[in-house]
Amino acid sequence: MAQSITLTASMRSNLASLKSIQTQMDSTQEKLSTGKKVNSAIDNASSYYQSRALTNRASDLDALLDSMGQGIQTIQAANEGIEAVTSYVEQLKSVAESAYALDPTAEGYDNSIASYQKQFDSIMNEINKLVSDASYQGVNLLKGGKLTVTFNETRSNKFDIQGEDIVTNMGINKAADWAYVCLLY
Secondary structure: OOOOOOOOHHHHHHHHHHHHHHHHHHHHHHHHHHOOOOOOOOOOHHHHHHHHHHHHHHHHHHHHHHHHHHHHHHHHHHHHHHHHHHHHHHHHHHHHHHHHOOOOOOOOHHHHHHHHHHHHHHHHHHHHHHHHHOOEOOEOOOEOOEEEEEOOOOOOOEEEEEOOEHHHHHOOOOOOOHHHHHHHO
């Protein structure tokens, strides 16, 4: 036979109070663990949805900031590449001037010109490697790549940077037949 437990009115009131206190403690514990004042629409619907909207906007702005940072890194990679190419172009100029200054009638002229051509071509190979390596996250502005940086969530405010193939635009080719060219001048 089952026994029934009877509760007095004051016991029922105390039990209800304990349940209410436990619910409040659970809610407080959740707020403490998440750091949020409102964790669900049940707590406060308008505050909850306003919080969600602001959190989403913050995420969008954070993504835009990250995109801008990536754009800056891409431009810095291109700038460092240009600075390195500039120093190599100065070396090319020096080699070409040295070759041009040779006396075509001097003994060993052909070997000297060939040596300068080899140096020149070696430097051009280094320039080509350097330009190929001057990319950031797959965008190489020195080889004609395009970079787009967005400044707002609707993507209506953006900045496009179109790179150029600087090796082609420099107009410097590998040494061909310098002995013939130097004899003409």
